[in-house]
Amino acid sequence: MQNPRAETGDGLRPGNSGKLIEPVPMGDSTEPVPEIGLEAAYAAKTPSGNKTLYEDWAPTYESGFIEYMGYVYHRTVADLFVVHQGEVKGEVLDVGCGTGIVGVELRRLDIEPIDGIDISPAMLSNAAAKTNADGEAAYRHLIAADLMQPLDIADDTYSGVISAGTFTHGHVGPEAFDEMLRVARTGATFALGINAEHFVERGFDAKFASLVAAGVITEPDLIDIAIYEPDHAANVEGDHFDDRALVAIFRKLAGAAPV
Numbered sequence: 001m002q003n004p005r006a007e008t009g010d011g012l013r014p015g016n017s018g019k020l021i022e023p024v025p026m027g028d029s030t031e032p033v034p035e036i037g038l039e040a041a042y043a044a045k046t047p048s049g050n051k052t053l054y055e056d057w058a059p060t061y062e063s064g065f066i067e068y069m070g071y072v073y074h075r076t077v078a079d080l081f082v083v084h085q086g087e088v089k090g091e092v093l094d095v096g097c098g099t100g101i102v103g104v105e106l107r108r109l110d111i112e113p114i115d116g117i118d119i120s121p122a123m124l125s126n127a128a129a130k131t132n133a134d135g136e137a138a139y140r141h142l143i144a145a146d147l148m149q150p151l152d153i154a155d156d157t158y159s160g161v162i163s164a165g166t167f168t169h170g171h172v173g174p175e176a177f178d179e180m181l182r183v184a185r186t187g188a189t190f191a192l193g194i195n196a197e198h199f200v201e202r203g204f205d206a207k208f209a210s211l212v213a214a215g216v217i218t219e220p221d222l223i224d225i226a227i228y229e230p231d232h233a234a235n236v237e238g239d240h241f242d243d244r245a246l247v248a249i250f251r252k253l254a255g256a257a258p259v
């Protein structure tokens with residue numbers, strides 16, 4: 001179904017176009033590990049709970065979590081996206097882009113333009129400060145929006161859709177897929193990291209099966225990866241050092257979405 005909302009040439013609604021949010025100070029890597037962490041993140045239940053959590057977590061998310069845990073998820077998903085992208089180039093949407101570390105990895109791999117979408121303006125502020133090696137902004141547009149709601153983005157806007165860390169406990173479930181598919185072009189490459197436990201709990205299997213049966217997507221390859229660098233994360237506090245994700249790699253086909 002065509003999205004009736006007015007749009008700009010790049011498929012974004014005027015109100016969202018160019019909505020680059022001002023940077024906020026990043027966390028200092030010498031500061032102690034903050035109390036916000038995975039337990040708090042996994043305890044979030046709703047989009048508004050997530051927004052509140054990440055508004056507070058944004059200043060220390062990278063120093064206190066990414067660096068502390070030896071998170072490598074963003075790098076692996078970006079590498080997998082590029083390997084599977086083939087000849088289908090063009091605009092890429094980073095779903096739940098947070099502070100923009102997936103975008104930095106994609107720019108390292110010469111992927112552009114990249115738009116990022118996230119529910120937390122504070123996380124997006126950090127993403128706005130991310131650059132490539134030449135100092136250019138990593139992201140073309142940053143969009144503050146709830147992935148569980150209809151998106152103000154035109155149909156068929158993106159040639160690629162990528163995500164790391166967003167399809168996890170208490171965060172975003174397969175309900176978001178219909179909108180992600182609507183804004184992707186036929187043939188678009190998807191590389192979506194899904195926490196392995198969340199995959200089972202939230203019924204991603206059933207969603208993929210119905211999309212494949214309806215001819216909306218190709219059969220997904222599910223690639224099992226480590227979220228944290230094992231030798232690093234085994235030496236920090238917490239139970240999550242060996243958590244895993246399934247990266248679903250598939251393409252959008254021309255089939256109609258099941259109702």
Ligand SMILES: C[S@@+](CC[C@H](N)C(=O)[O-])C[C@H]1O[C@@H](n2cnc3c(N)ncnc32)[C@H](O)[C@@H]1O
Nearest residue numbers: 047050054096097098118119120146147164165
């Ligand atoms: C664990 S972080 C991952 C961020 C980034 N992709 C990375 O790999 O570091 C999860 C992100 O999902 C976002 N998020 C959670 N629920 C959301 C929702 N309903 N809509 C949009 N973004 C959401 C959070 O704000 C947060 O930035």
